[in-house]
Amino acid sequence: MSKRGTFYLLIVPVILWLAVLIVIPHMDMMYRSFRLETDDGAMVYSLSNYLVFFQDQIYWLTFVKTAVYSIGVTVLAFIVTFPVAFYLTKVVKVSYSSFMTLLLLIPIWIGELVTVYGWMILLRDNGVINTFLMNIGLIDSPIEMLFTNFSMTIGLLYMSMLFMIIPMMSALDSMDDSLIEAASDLGASKWTIFRQIVIPYTTPGITSGGIIVFMLVIGDYVAPNILGGKSSLWFTEQIYNKFLESFNWNEGAAFGFLLLVLSSTIVWVALKLSGQKLEKVGS
Amino acid sequence: MSYVLEIINVTKKFGEHKAVDAVSFNVEDGGFFSILGGSGCGKTTLLRMISGFEEVTEGELLVRGVSMNGIPPEKRPVNIVFQNLALFPMMNVERNVAFGLQRRKLPRNEVRTRVAEMLERVGLLGFEKKKVTELSGGQRQRVAIARSLVLRPSILLLDEPLGALDRKLREHMKVELKVLQKEIGTTFIYITHDQSEALVMSDRVAVMNEGRFEQIDTPKNLYKNPKTSFVAGFVGESNEFDVVSYNNGVLTTEHGLKIKKSRIDFVPKKLFIRPEAFVLDSPEDLPDVDLVSTKVKTILFDGSNTKISVLIKESNDEVLISFPQNAKFENLQEGDDLQVGIHQDDLKCYRE
Numbered sequence: 001m002s003k004r005g006t007f008y009l010l011i012v013p014v015i016l017w018l019a020v021l022i023v024i025p026h027m028d029m030m031y032r033s034f035r036l037e038t039d040d041g042a043m044v045y046s047l048s049n050y051l052v053f054f055q056d057q058i059y060w061l062t063f064v065k066t067a068v069y070s071i072g073v074t075v076l077a078f079i080v081t082f083p084v085a086f087y088l089t090k091v092v093k094v095s096y097s098s099f100m101t102l103l104l105l106i107p108i109w110i111g112e113l114v115t116v117y118g119w120m121i122l123l124r125d126n127g128v129i130n131t132f133l134m135n136i137g138l139i140d141s142p143i144e145m146l147f148t149n150f151s152m153t154i155g156l157l158y159m160s161m162l163f164m165i166i167p168m169m170s171a172l173d174s175m176d177d178s179l180i181e182a183a184s185d186l187g188a189s190k191w192t193i194f195r196q197i198v199i200p201y202t203t204p205g206i207t208s209g210g211i212i213v214f215m216l217v218i219g220d221y222v223a224p225n226i227l228g229g230k231s232s233l234w235f236t237e238q239i240y241n242k243f244l245e246s247f248n249w250n251e252g253a254a255f256g257f258l259l260l261v262l263s264s265t266i267v268w269v270a271l272k273l274s275g276q277k278l279e280k281v282g283s
Numbered sequence: 284m285s286y287v288l289e290i291i292n293v294t295k296k297f298g299e300h301k302a303v304d305a306v307s308f309n310v311e312d313g314g315f316f317s318i319l320g321g322s323g324c325g326k327t328t329l330l331r332m333i334s335g336f337e338e339v340t341e342g343e344l345l346v347r348g349v350s351m352n353g354i355p356p357e358k359r360p361v362n363i364v365f366q367n368l369a370l371f372p373m374m375n376v377e378r379n380v381a382f383g384l385q386r387r388k389l390p391r392n393e394v395r396t397r398v399a400e401m402l403e404r405v406g407l408l409g410f411e412k413k414k415v416t417e418l419s420g421g422q423r424q425r426v427a428i429a430r431s432l433v434l435r436p437s438i439l440l441l442d443e444p445l446g447a448l449d450r451k452l453r454e455h456m457k458v459e460l461k462v463l464q465k466e467i468g469t470t471f472i473y474i475t476h477d478q479s480e481a482l483v484m485s486d487r488v489a490v491m492n493e494g495r496f497e498q499i500d501t502p503k504n505l506y507k508n509p510k511t512s513f514v515a516g517f518v519g520e521s522n523e524f525d526v527v528s529y530n531n532g533v534l535t536t537e538h539g540l541k542i543k544k545s546r547i548d549f550v551p552k553k554l555f556i557r558p559e560a561f562v563l564d565s566p567e568d569l570p571d572v573d574l575v576s577t578k579v580k581t582i583l584f585d586g587s588n589t590k591i592s593v594l595i596k597e598s599n600d601e602v603l604i605s606f607p608q609n610a611k612f613e614n615l616q617e618g619d620d621l622q623v624g625i626h627q628d629d630l631k632c633y634r635e
Contacts, residue, residue, distance in 0.1 A: 181336055182369035186383035186434065187357045196382075200373040 033253035049254035059238060063258070066235040067266060069149070070218040073156045074164075077213050078206060080157065081165040086198075089172040090180075101169070104162055112159050116226050119158065123151050123227075147229035155223035160216050164209040171205025172198075207276050211267055218263045235259060285347075287312040287437055287470045288333070293342035295328050302328040304494035305342070310438075310472065310487075315464050317473040317481035320491035321517070326474045329491070330440055333472065334363045346437055357386075362431035363440040367447070368423055370415040376402070376426055377411035383434045401433040405463070420448050424456060432469060441473045445480060457483050478518050482506065490514050512633035515555040522602040524554040526632070534632070540598035543573050544630050551632035556625060558590055559605040563612065565624025572624045579619045582606065593621060 036046035053059045084104075088097045107115050122128045123145040130142040145151055179201065183193045199206075224234035239259065242252030271278060288310040295303040303325045310316045320326045331337040332344060335356035344351045346360055362383075371379055377398055384394045402408050405425040410418070415426060424444060431439055441460075445453045461484045464471045475481050481488045482502040489499040490513070498510045509515035516523055525537040532545040534554060542554075565572060577593035580601065591606045604623065606612065615621070 176367060176369060178365045178367055178369035179371060181356070182363075182365055183371070183382070185334060185336075185356050185363050186430065187386035188382070189357065189386075192386065197371060 029253040029256060032250050033257050035250050037250070049251045050258065052251060053255065053258055059255075062233050062238055063235045063262065065233070066218060067262070069153065069156075070214050070263075071266075073153060073160065073217045074210050074214045076153070076157055077161050077164040078210065081161050082168065085165050085168040085172055089169050090177065104165060107158065108162055112222050113226075115158060116155050116223055119151065119155055119227060120146060123154070146227070147232075149228065149232050152224050152228035152232045152234075155227040156217045156220060159220070159223060160213040163212040163216060167205040167209040167212070168202055169205075171202040175201045203276065207271070207274070210270075214267065215263060219259065285312055286310060286345075287347055288472070289343075289345040289348075290329075290333075291343045291345070293329075293332065293344055294340050295325070295332060295337060296340045301494050303332070306494070306496055307342075308489060308496060308499055310470060313468050313470055314486040315461065315471045315473065315484055317475060317485040317488045318491055319475055319478055319481040319488055319518070321476055324491045325494040326476075326491050327442065330363070330442055330472070330474050333438070334361055334440055335359045360437040361440060362434055362436040362438075363442060364427045364431055364444045366442045366444060368427040368444065370423060370426055370430070372414075372416055374415070375411065376407065376413050376415060376418070379415060379426055380430045380433055383430065387434075397433055401429045404432075404467070405429045421452050421456060424448070428460075428463070432467060436469065438470045438472055441471060443475050443477075445475075445477075453480075460484055482518075490517060492517070509555075509631060512553045512555065512635065515553075515631050515633065520558050520603065521555040521631075522558065524556075524600065526551045526554050534630070536598060536600065538598035538600050540575075540595055540600055542575075542625065542630065543571075544627055544632065546627075547632055549634055552635050553633040555631040555633070556602070556629060558603045560625060560629035561602075561604040562624040562626070563604070563606075563621065565622065569624065569626075571627040573627070574622055574624050577602075577621050577623060579615060579617050579621055581617060582615070591615070591621075593623075 033049055034045050034047070035043050036048050037043055053063075088100055092100065120127070124130070125142040125144065125146070127146070129145070130139075133139045134142065175198070179197055180193055183197045188196065219236060221234070221236045221240065224232055225237055225240075228234065235255075236259070239252055239255045242248050242255055286309040290306060290308050293303060293306050294301060306329065318326045318329065328337060332339050333351075335351065335354060335358075339352055351359055351361075371382065374382070380398045380401060381394050384397060389397075398411075399408070402411065405428060407422060407425055407429065410422065415423060418426065427444065428439075428441075445456050445460075448456060457480055460471075460473075464484075473481070473484065482505070485502055487499060488502055488505055490497045490505065492513050498505060498514045500508075500510075505514065505518050509518060515521055524540070526534050527537055528535045529544075529547070529550050532543055534542050534544050534551065536542075536554065562572070565574060567574065576596045578596060580592045580594050583590045583592060583603075587608065589606045589608055590603045592601055592603055594601055606615075
């Protein structure tokens with residue numbers, strides 16, 4: 001077979017995959033998002049599906065809350081996982097660290113739904129944490145933790161942490177230990193080494209991890225729905241409601257696209273503010 | 284004489300393994316001191332103890348008379364140039380060199396003038412804003428040295444920094460480093476496995492083996508009068524023989540080569556002869572010179588460094604002999620007979 005023939009044979013499955021599963025459904029959704037059923041039952045083109053989001057404040061307030069929490073979870077994910085990534089790549093022995101990295105993957109194998117139920121067992125009023133705290137006499141009545149923003153944040157953090165730690169570990173891994181030693185030899189304190197050497201070196205990894213975590217969290221449905229309380233409405237829940245409760249697919253599609261555009265905008269602004277370039281993040 | 288560095292009975296253990304075994308030595312101020320040894324001999328561990336990255340297990344380490352035990356690397360008046368240089372890739376040349384000065388909280392103006400002075404000294408003026416990744420190997424080398432020297436340390440430690448360069452540049456940098464050291468006057472302690480680097484640059488060289496110093500001497504003495512068989516075999520090229528007996532001023536080697544050697548008061552086990560110690564076409568009646576008949580096996584042409592490999596007829600030992608590229612031996616062919624002379628003083632004998 002000719003070279004060109006082989007090339008087409010290899011490329012066709014990819015194109016089919018992308019077209020059937022990604023491009024076509026999205027185009028259909030986009031088409032729907034601009035359609036409106038008039039009072040006499042006719043379908044017309046309209047922007048009103050999008051306007052609903054801006055006119056009804058419950059929608060955009062929910063989005064703002066979702067975005068703020070997603071940014072918060074991303075920052076928390078960095079704070080929580082950086083020491084772990086540093087420990088696994090720079091402190092512990094190599095043989096040991098690959099085993100521990102494997103342990104990090106376990107929550108992903110179990111699946112988000114199961115881990116979320118796991119957190120319910122821990123956090124509910126008669127759950128492990130409250131029972132323990134009451135038994136040692138630290139508190140008299142259970143602290144309300146489940147179905148609050150707190151439990152939702154924990155759930156989101158737990159399911160997204162790994163996606164922060166992996167790119168950070170690969171960035172730290174590629175950093176030569178002698179950079180740290182050189183800085184220390186030149187008189188830098190531990191804090192200066194962290195701020196001036198380690199963080200700038202790992203920035204591409206932190207940024208790519210941050211983008212993944214932010215996008216995962218802002219588009220997540222399970223953790224906010226199960227762990228969050230009534231006050232913890234997540235934007236994805238509103239999209240779900242549009243499709244499956246009010247059967248308004250056109251508005252649902254419009255909200256879906258708004259989520260995509262707005263969250264991409266936030267990532268873009270964040271990259272601009274921190275002086276990062278998207279091309280650099282991948283490397 | 285004041286010593287900038289005194290090492291007193293220093294030992295470093297990793298578990299039960301002694302990487303550095305009760306080493307003592309002094310380094311005079313303003314010299315170029317090299318530590319030469321093969322991989323795993325403990326030279327890097329010794330360097331890391333001087334710089335403070337490894338703790339001393341036993342013994343004491345003094346810089347300008349002040350004990351360094353327990354003082355962290357950032358507080359020692361000692362700086363190091365790493366094997367891979369460890370330049371900070373996210374900073375430009377100027378910020379790399381200024382890094383140490385800024386840590387000392389010096390005023391901005393002073394930092395700027397000292398950085399400029401140092402860059403001028405290493406010939407990198409005008410490169411301030413360049414990224415370190417844009418520099419050539421030799422330029423990166425100089426940035427690394429400038430970054431350490433700008434702090435005016437008592438001692439500059441260099442951990443085989445020339446290892447990654449190509450041959451031509453390495454030869455060039457050897458000379459440059461030696462000149463720079465003489466100009467600045469800072470004590471350099473240079474770690475290497477490359478004997479030519481150590482011999483060319485140093486005022487004194489310590490040869491290290493299995494955690495101990497075999498000999499500390501000037502490069503010339505090290506080459507001319509090695510004190511131990513390890514030094515004889517490690518520094519420069521040598522033909523090595525196992526000696527089986529020594530009677531009436533005659534050495535007998537393992538394969539039966541008999542050779543005269545007087546004036547030794549012990550029974551040697553090893554005999555070393557340098558390739559250039561053999562005199563080609565030697566006259567018959569020189570005092571203290573033994574003649575050996577050989578057959579030329581191969582000619583290893585390497586310009587001024589050309590050697591011939593010959594078989595000694597008496598014992599079938601194969602030895603390497605320096606072979607000058609002059610008209611006299613132009614017609615020597617493989618398979619030719621060749622008579623060579625060896626002066627007694629060029630036979631280096633060792634107990635073990």
